[in-house]
Structure formats: structure tokens, C-alpha cells
Amino acid sequence: MLEVVGAAPGSHANQDYHEVWLKSEERTKVIEELNHMEQTLSTGNNNTDASDEKEAHSEFATSISYQCYLVTVRLFQQYWRTPSYLYSKFFLTIYSELFIGFTFFKADHSLQGLQNQMLSVFMFTVLFNPVLQQYLPTYTRQRDLYEARERPSRTFSWKAFIISQIIVEVPWNILAGTVAYFIYYYPVAFYRNAPTSQQLHERGALFWLFATAFYTYIGSFALMVAAPFEVAGNGGNLASLFFTMALSFCGTMVTPELMPRFWIFMYRVSPLTYFIDGALSTAVANTYVKCSPYEYVKMIPPVGKTCQEYLGTYLTNAGTGYLLDPNATDTCSLCTVSDTNTFLSSVSSHYSKRWRNWGIFICYIAINYIFAVFLYWLCRVPKKSRMAK
Structure with a gap:
């Protein structure tokens, strides 16, 4: 802006912008608006409608939504x-x-x-x-x-x-x-x-x-x-x-x-x-749980019994867990959890309450x-x- 009006060092204006403003249409409109405001605001406007009256006495110029x-x-x-x-x-x-x-x-x-x-x-x-x-x-x-x-x-x-x-x-x-x-x-x-x-x-x-x-x-x-x-x-x-x-x-x-x-x-x-x-x-x-080898509980069944015969009643009553080899007779490998819902119950988390x-x-x-x-x-x-x- 300073270069255009010739105020910056080394710059020159190609016209007198004061004269441009005095002859401009914008200045004419500003003068007309000022004259209108001087006449209407000093004497009071009797044609003010209800909405203008309400706006004039409101704290802000526009509504809260706007x-x-x-x-x-x-x-x-x-x-x-x-x-x-x-x-x-x-x-x-x-x-x-x-x-x-x-x-x-x-x-x-x-x-x-x-x-x-x-x-x-x-x-x-x-x-x-x-x-x-x-x-x-x-x-x-x-x-x-x-x-x-x-x-x-x-x-x-x-x-x-x-x-x-x-x-x-x-x-x-x-x-x-x-x-x-x-x-x-x-x-x-x-x-x-x-x-x-x-x-x-x-x-x-x-x-x-x-x-x-x-x-x-x-x-x-x-x-x-x-x-x-x-x-x-x-x-x-x-x-x-x-x-x-x-x-x-x-x-x-x-x-x-x-x-x-x-x-x-x-x-x-x-x-x-x-x-x-x-x-x-x-x-x-x-979903299912598959124990890692080190997570199985090892135990030896009685002589002549398979792991399923030895631990079948326990697994039924517990409602969870599984045997790596139900037919084994030397060592039983028991995984204490067979599904993730059992794990979630142990930490008080329930899938049925997800949307709630x-x-x-x-x-x-x-x-x-x-x-x-x-x-x-x-x-x-x-x-x-x-x-x-």
C-alpha cells in the first residue's frame, strides 16, 4: 500500500490518491449515508418496527445462534x-x-x-x-x-x-x-x-x-x-x-x-x-484360547486312567479348560481356560454389556x-x- 501511494522509499505514485478519493463513487455514498444518519438519528425514527426496536435494546448486535x-x-x-x-x-x-x-x-x-x-x-x-x-x-x-x-x-x-x-x-x-x-x-x-x-x-x-x-x-x-x-x-x-x-x-x-x-x-x-x-x-x-507349552498345568494321572477319565469331572464342573491330549496316560497337560469369555469374566468384563x-x-x-x-x-x-x- 505504501508503494502504491508513493510513501515507501524509492517509490512514486502515478496519481494523486486524495483527488481520486474525492471524485470516487464510494465517497459520494459515504456522504449520503452520513447525511441520512444525521437526519434520522438526531430526530428519531418513528417508523422503527418491533424487530429493530428489540435489536436496538439488545446486548449484542446478532442472535446467539448467529x-x-x-x-x-x-x-x-x-x-x-x-x-x-x-x-x-x-x-x-x-x-x-x-x-x-x-x-x-x-x-x-x-x-x-x-x-x-x-x-x-x-x-x-x-x-x-x-x-x-x-x-x-x-x-x-x-x-x-x-x-x-x-x-x-x-x-x-x-x-x-x-x-x-x-x-x-x-x-x-x-x-x-x-x-x-x-x-x-x-x-x-x-x-x-x-x-x-x-x-x-x-x-x-x-x-x-x-x-x-x-x-x-x-x-x-x-x-x-x-x-x-x-x-x-x-x-x-x-x-x-x-x-x-x-x-x-x-x-x-x-x-x-x-x-x-x-x-x-x-x-x-x-x-x-x-x-x-x-x-x-x-x-x-x-474366541478360543490356546495355551503356550509353558502355560499348561502338568499332572500325573492314576495308573490305568487316561487324562480324560481323571480330569473329566473337574472340567465339566469348572465349565472351562481343556486337555492337550485327553487319551494320555503318563502326563496330563491342562489348559485352565478354553475361551476368552472366561478370561473376561475374571476381570469383570462382559461382551453382553458392550453397547451399554x-x-x-x-x-x-x-x-x-x-x-x-x-x-x-x-x-x-x-x-x-x-x-x-
Whole structure:
């Protein structure tokens, strides 16, 4: 612009832009609008309809819905034009899930393989804290900008601000969860656990729903803990505490039967209880177990009896387990688990509750967003004095 008007060093203007402006059509329209405003605003406009009158006395120039639309579009553009936050989120997701997926690459159906598959689901949740910590400074900068500039000038409402934060984060979290699903679910080879093609498709889709819901849950929890605090680190510390407690009492490290009765309520209220239960049962249930050679329990049957004759009653009563060679007479090799459902029952996970667990986990996401809006209103929105008229 400076070069065009001749103000930059070494540049020359080819015309007098002041004269161009004075003779322009735009200036004529500006003068006409100013004259119109001078006549109508000073004397009052008696033809103002009800909608104009309502708008003139409202706090903001547009409705909340239109404010949400504009602020959401602006925030999408901000993420796209300054993608450092998105780059770090997807780099962390890809690197971590590839590491977890190939650490447990093609876990088999042995007892140790089942333990590895359960541990991989457990490790899937460990990304909660680093992904959450990435969002906190991004949100804090946006909030500080809003509270210093847009709120004092009545540009848009705090409701539009907080709702746009929710709307913009959800698609990116779903995309991150989708990426995590593909680079984690297939390397671990959960798809091999489905006994039929119908279950293969259903379980794959449901695990994708769990993966995307988990990343959305991280975003909702991050917004909830960041909403009331001035410093992002305070929200991060609170989130770390809650996550540690939820993970400790989710039933993976200690089953509900072994928990002290006082702490059993934590098992029931922990969102990770329902996530791990649903994701693990979806990935592992309804398939066989084949013990590795070192996992068989060895025992010698009585003289003249086969292993089936010696242990057949036990296997019938136990309802699980199998013999490597039922007709052996020298040494019996017993695998104590014959199907994955028995293994899942030992860790309080049930395939029949998979959709229920997903629904409950979605409710936790909704609760987080509700609390985020409430806490922001409670702690950050200036309240009108009751004595004000």
C-alpha cells in the first residue's frame, strides 16, 4: 500500500490518491449515508418496527445462534491457519498408537496373549494426560483474548465462545480417534478374535466408536478443567489427579472383588470402568484360547486312567479348560481356560454389556460439557449486581 501511494522509499505514485478519493463513487455514498444518519438519528425514527426496536435494546448486535456460527467459523479458520496444536495432537497420536500397536503386534490367543491384549487397551487410555495437556494452553490463549477484547466490546456472548470451543474440538478429536483406531486396532490384530464375519464388522465399528469417543472424552474433560481456572496448569493438575483415580479403580489392575469396600464406589463412577470394559470385551470376546507349552498345568494321572477319565469331572464342573491330549496316560497337560469369555469374566468384563458401556461413556462426555459451560459461567462470567437497576 505504501508503494502504491508513493510513501515507501524509492517509490512514486502515478496519481494523486486524495483527488481520486474525492471524485470516487464510494465517497459520494459515504456522504449520503452520513447525511441520512444525521437526519434520522438526531430526530428519531418513528417508523422503527418491533424487530429493530428489540435489536436496538439488545446486548449484542446478532442472535446467539448467529454468533455461534461466526465464532465457530473463525475458530476453524484459526486452527487451519495456525495448525501447530493440530500437528502436535496428531503427531502424538500417531507415534504413541503405532508404538502400542506394534509392541503388542498380532497378540496370539494364549493366556499371555490375552494379558497383552488387555494391557494394550489399558495403555490406550494412557494418552489421556498428554493429549489433554496439549489443549489447555491453546484454550487459555483463546479465552484470554476473548476476555480482554471481545467481551468488553460486546462483540459476542460468552455462550458463543464456549459453545464454539465445543463444536470445533469434536471433529478434530473424532479424526484423531479414527487415526488411532486404524494404527492400533489392526496391528494388535483384534479383528482375528471375531468368530464370524458379522461380528467382525460389528466389533470393528463398535471399537471405532469407542476410540473416537475416548478422544472426544479427552477434549470434553480438558474443557471442563480449564474453564474455571486462570492458569492452565491448575486445570492440568486437577485432570491428572482425576485420571489417576479413575485409572486406578477401573477394575483392570485390581478387580472389584478385591477392592476395599469403601472404594467400590470409585469403580462404579469411574468413566474408564465402562470404557475398558466395553473396548476390551468388544476386542477379545467369543474366541478360543490356546495355551503356550509353558502355560499348561502338568499332572500325573492314576495308573490305568487316561487324562480324560481323571480330569473329566473337574472340567465339566469348572465349565472351562481343556486337555492337550485327553487319551494320555503318563502326563496330563491342562489348559485352565478354553475361551476368552472366561478370561473376561475374571476381570469383570462382559461382551453382553458392550453397547451399554458405550452409551454410559457417551453420557460422561455430555456431563463434562455441561459442567464446562456451568463452571465457566460460575467462575469467569461477570455477574450483574442485584442492586443495579
